[in-house]
Amino acid sequence: MxxxxxxxxxxxxxxxxxxxxxxxxxxxxxxxxxxxxxxEEKDVRDLMDAKTLCPAAVIKIDHM
Ligand code: SF4
Structure with missing residues (x-):
């Protein structure tokens, strides 16, 4: 990612x-x-939470 x-x-x-x-x-x-x-794959949940919870919606996560 x-x-x-x-x-x-x-x-x-x-x-x-x-x-x-x-x-x-x-x-x-x-x-x-x-x-x-x-x-890292093991952190996908935390990263998706950060993306979802970011109040400005500025975090992007690209699955490669
Ligand atoms: S607004 Fe900025 S500091 Fe707040 S969660 Fe989003 S990226 Fe992080």
Whole structure:
């Protein structure tokens, strides 16, 4: 899985970092950034939760 976020529309609510801390962190500008863009199969549930719960709907997960 390839994870991307549209940073310019991120609201900085930090839901993604709470749900999938191995993949997202909050950057100094108050928006989320990706730590690891290749999602492992074992983390699919957390990643899908982050995508679904993101209030700005800016997380994209492509199944490759
Ligand atoms: S959950 Fe969405 S809006 Fe909130 S910090 Fe993460 S990417 Fe940004």
């Amino acid at each position: 390839k994870i991307t976020i549209d940073r310019k529309n991120c609201l900085g609510e930090a839901v993604c970092t709470a749900v999938a801390p191995g993949y997202f962190r909050m950057a100094d500008d108050g928006k989320a950034e990706i730590i690891r863009e290749n999602g």
